Structures are given as C-alpha cells and as structure tokens.
Amino acid sequence: MHDCDPPSKALDRWLTSYPTVKGTYGHLLLEENDVRDPNLASALAPYFESAHRDAREHFAEQIGIDLHPDADEDDDAAMLYPGCLPTTAKRGLFGEVIAGLVTEQYEFIGNHKWSIPVFLFRYHADVEKYLFDLARDETRARTVFGRFGSDFLGISLGDDGAVVRLIVGEAKWRETLNPSTIDNLMLGEWKVRRSTGERLRKGGVWFEINRDLPVPHGVRQLQRLLSERDRDGHATAIVSLDRALVLRNPVPIPRTNLVVIVGDGAAAREARTALIGWEETPAEYTSPNDLQVVELILNGGAALIDEIYGLLWAED
C-alpha cells in the first residue's frame, strides 16, 4: 500500500503555487523556484518508492525475482522495476506519481480530502511483458507504451470509510512545454482525412477525458488491489466501489477530473503565465464533472527525474 505522505516542507521550498477557482474549475500553476535544493531528489524519493512499491513487488513475483535483501540475486538489480525501464517510460511514470503528489499536497476544486491508497502501476500491462522478456534476454530493451486508460486514480472517503468521490487524472510529461506541444497534447495530433484531404486534429486529452466512462476501468483495478492488499482496512470502501461497478443499476460516485501537465517552461515563457487558461473552464471541456488543471513548470525536469529514479531502492 502507498503509505508515505508528501514531503511538504521540501515541496514548499521547491515550488511556488498560484491557485485559482472559477465555479467548478480549479487551476493550479506550480512554478519551480530559482534555486533547486541539492537534496530535493532525496526528499522526494521515499514518496516515489511508496508509489511504486506495489508494482515492484508484483512484477518481481511475476517475472521470478526475489526482492529480499539477502537473496542471491545481485545480478537482478539491473532488471528491477522501475529503474530498468527505458528513460521515456520513467518520464511517463514521473508524471503519474506527480499527479498523486500534488493531489495529496494541494487544495483542489471542491476542497475534498484526497488519498491514494495504492497506485495502479501494476496494471501497466506492457511493463510486465517488457520486464519478463528483459529478465530472460537483456537485449530485449525497447520502448514501452503507456498504461491503458486513465493515468491516475484517487479517492475521497466518508466518515464511515465508504468512497464518496473519485478523482480521475491524466498526467502528461513533455520535456519542453511549447504552445504547439500543448495543443498537440490537449487537442490531439494533426491527421489527414484520406477521403477529402482535410486536415484535422484527432484524439487529445480533452477528447479522452470527455468520453471517459462515469466509472472508469481503473476503479475496478483499484477495488481488486484493495481486496488483495488491505481487505480489512478498506472493507467499506470495497463495498461502496462494488455498488458503483455493478452493470445493472450502479450507484454513481461523484467525480472530479484532473489534468496534470509537467515539463520545462518554453524559452519564451514569462513567469506566472499559464498554458491552459485559468480564467474560465476551457471550451473543449464538455464533461459535467468538476475539473482541476495543474501545470507544473520545471527548470531541468529531465535531470531531476533521472536523479530520483536513480535513488530508488539504492540502499537495498
């Protein structure tokens, strides 16, 4: 289970926050401060280890690696999740962990208290196959493609322990956050319709988030994980998710949508400016659910990611 609180003091030193709320739309701009604490990666590493722990144990078991410190598996260290993954995959994971971190640390639209009992990284199906192959043939390094479905899922618990609200997120990392990069991300890539030659955008975060199911697949995955990892501690939550997941007459759970964009600011970017308008809900967003957008603007984010993932379980 994920049981590590966000390193609040380190986050306060690292980032300056500019939150706004307009109706059902919350926008949070987080800018990295000018001077980065040399110990920042060390301060963040325990949270990242906690976020990846379930998947690490799960994948190790699946592919047949013993994680016990005394195990005679020294050679396996290079194959262990998540350190063994290609750089691009780690960047993607970074964005997803950051989504959890900011959700637990900052106040979002609606002032709900969010928690992430466990991250869903074990359901990153392609990673399991990648690790299985890599453990048996080290030449099998390749690109790993993304987790299917939403990147991130958090819950808000009522006094009785039932899930009273969901937060479902898309987390995106891009090394440089140019306007065109954001448009491609949010509005979709340019495509050419064969029949007419017409050029149009296809996909994109807004499209995906607007059409997502009221109760996404990740909810089922979370329920299964809670049942496996902490059935007693989350008994009421598991039952409440059950009621939302039944096919006939499901009991809906209110939901907040989350979009997290992480990367370095473009060269021409001015401080305290947002990539996605904060004044009003973006026109492309048509879902009736509350929307929270978070922009995390870094300065040398790629190096930080490498440093953090280089530190995970380094003591073992």
Place this chain on the structure above:
DNA sequence: GATAGTGCGCGGCATAAGAC
C-alpha cells in the same frame, strides 16, 4: 535561437486491400 511540425519505435490487434 526558438518554435512548429514530422517521423519513428514498440507489439498486438483491427480493418482494408489484394489475390485466388
């Protein structure tokens, strides 16, 4: 120099096109 836009890799599946 900065930004915009294109091409590519990766595995598996669905669909389209072509051959018989």
Place this chain on the structure above:
DNA sequence: GTCTTATGCCGCGCACTATC
C-alpha cells in the same frame, strides 16, 4: 467467398528538419 498480406492505430515521448 475465403484467405493472405498490408496498413493503420494505439500511447509514450525523443530526434530530427523546416520555418520564423
């Protein structure tokens, strides 16, 4: 009509070229 082959798509980004 059936089978085989070719193409496109998916999601994650990087690397590269073109343009301003």
